[in-house]
Amino acid sequence: MVVKIENLVKRYGDLVALDHFNLAIEEGEVFGLLGPNGSGKSTTINCLLSLLEFDKGKIEVFGQEMKPDSYELKKDIGVIMQNVAVFDELTVYENIDYFCGLYVKDKTERKKLVEEAINFVELSEFRKFYPKKLSGGLLRRLNIACGIAHKPKLIILDEPTVAVDPQSRNKILEGIQNLNANGATIIYTSHYMEEVEQICTRIAIMDKGKNIAIGTKDELKAMIDLGETISLEVLELSEESMTAIQGLPHVIKMTYENHLLKVKFSKGKHNLLRLLDLMKEREIGFGGVHAEMPTLNDVFLEITGKELRD
C-alpha cells in the first residue's frame, strides 16, 4: 500500500472540507481524484503531505505514518502543487537544480537528474529563461520538472493542467504515463473527467469532502443504470411521436430541443435499432445519428444529481 487515508476529517472553521474521507492506493497505479471545484482535492493532498493540520484521521505513506518530519518518506515523494511554485529570480535550470538539491546532495548525480528532467518536460531550449518569460504551458512544465527531478516513487499532481493549451496538456499527460511506466505511482487530481478517463487506472470521485465512488472507469460506469445516450437531428417531432419514443423499452429520459432529439437508454441490447425502426415506421426524417457511451460526468450526475462542471 503506497497511500492509506482513513477517516480523514478537516474543517476550516465551520466548513467541513473533508468528511471522513478514505482512500487506499496501491503501488503502480495512476490514481485519479476527480471532483468539482471546492470538493476537497487539494485539501486531501495537503493533508497527505503533512502541510495541513487536520481534525481527525490517519494517514500512512509507504506503510508508515506521515508526519512533518518524516524525512525518509518525503525523499520518495514528488509533489506538483496546484499553484506554480518556482523562484522568479532563478532560471529554468537553476530552479530545477534548487529543488532537486533539497532531495539529492550529490552534485554529479544531481546534474544528471536535472538534465533528464529538463529533457523530460522538453524545456532544453529554455534552460536559461526566467519563469516570467515562459508561457503558461511552459511554466506548468517547469513546475512539473521541479517536482519530479529526483525520481520519486510516488508522484502527486494537483491539477497540473489548469490553464494549459491542448498541446502542452497532451505532453503533460503523456509524460505522466511515462513516469508511471518507469515505476512511479501517480496520484492525479483534476476536475476534467476526460483527462482522468484518459490516463487513470483507478478513480475516486469526490464531492463535498466525501469519496462518493471508487473504481476503474468501467467499474464506475457500470455502477449506474445509464447504458448509452443516442442523439438524432430531427426537423420536426410531434407530441404523439415523443410519447411513442418514451414508450420504447429501456428509455430513461428523452429531450427534444433545437431540433436535437436526445434519448437516454438504460443498459440493454438493440436500443439504437428499436429507435431507428420507430422513426422509419412513423416516417420521421432524421440525420446525424450519434451514440455516446456514458461518461464520468453521467456517473457524477447520477450519484449527486448535479453536473461535474457547471
Next chain:
Amino acid sequence: MQHFWYQIKMMFRNPTGIFWAVVFPVILGGLFYFMFGNIGNAEQFSEIPVGIVEIQEDNMFVEILMQVETGDGISMFQTKTYKEKTEAEKALEADEVQGVILLDGGEIELVIKESSIRTSIIQTFVDQYLQNKKLIEETAMTHPERVMGLVENLNGEVQIQMTDIPLKGQDKDPYAQYFYALLAMACLIASSVGVQNGLAIQANLSPVGARRNVAPTKKMKQVLVDFAATLCIYCVLMTGVLAVLVFVYKQEFGSNVGLILLATWVGSFVGLAGGTMFSVVLKGSKSTKEGMSVVFFMVSSFLGGLQWGDITYILEKNCPIVNRINPATLMVNAFKSLSVFGDYRKYAVNLITLLLIGAIFLVISIVKLRRCRYASV
C-alpha cells in the same frame, strides 16, 4: 551548499532589499552632511553654567563640583554663586545658568527651568554626589589623603553615565549622533529582507514555501542557509555604507573602525533575525508582515535618535528599559562608546546585548517553523 549561492544570486537579481539598505542611508547621510556641514564645527564644547546658592555653606560639594571634568580634561561645570535664591532664579530664567543648586546643610536641591541634556548631566552629578556623600565625608575625616581618589571615581561615574545620553554640544562633532543612528537604521533595514526569507519558507505564505516544506531537507537547515547567505551580503553592504560615511561624508568613528564595522555586522544580524521572526510570529497577510518590518526599523531608529536626538535622553529619564533593549539605541551606544569615549567595556556590553537579542529572534523563528503543520495552505 548550492542553496547558499542560489540565495545570494537571488538577492542580486531582485535587488530591492539591497537597494534600500544602501541607497536610503547614503541619501539620508548626504542630506545630513549638507544640512549640518555649515554649522558643524561652530559649536564647541562649553562648560555648563550652574548657579549655586549656599543657604548654608557646603564647601566640599562646591569643591568637588568644580573638579568634575569631561574626558578631555576641560571642567564640566562653571559655577556662579548667588546670595539670594530669587537672584539665582532670575539668572535661571534669563538662561544665564542651566540649573540652580540650593545647598542647605546636608540638603541639596536642584532647580531647573526645563529638562535638557545639560540639566540631566547636572542631575547625574548631584545624584552621584548624594550617593557617595557619606563615604566621602567619612573618608575626609579618617583618611583625607584618599578623598581625591574618591572624587576621581565619582568623576568617572558621571562620565560613564553620560555615554548613555546624547551629548549635544559635548562631542567633538555634535551631529555624529545622527550619523550613528543612520548607520543603525541601515543595519536594521535587513529586517525587510528577513521577512522575505521567512515568507519563502512557509507553506501558507508562498507556493515555494509549500514546495520546500514537502522536501526532506530540515527546515532549520534551510532557514539557516538563507540566513547566512543574506547576512553575508548585508555585511558587505554595511561595509560599503560605513565607507561612504567615513570617506565621503567625513564622519569620525574613532580610532577603531574595525570594531565599528563589527558592530554594523551584528546590527544586520539583529535586523535579519527580527525580520525572519516577524514573518513567522505575526498573524496576518504577507503585506502586514512586510509592513511590520518597516515599522520595526523605522520606530527603532527613531527611538535611537535618527530624527530627534533628544529622544534617547527623554527615554533614559522616563523609561530607561527601552534604551537597554532597542537595537538601534544599542548600536548607537556601541558606536558612541568607541568613537566618543573609547570605552571598550561599554562597547562590548552593547554588542553582546545585540547578539543576544538577535539570537533570541532567530531561535524563536526556528522553533516556530520546525515540524509545523499549517491551519490552512
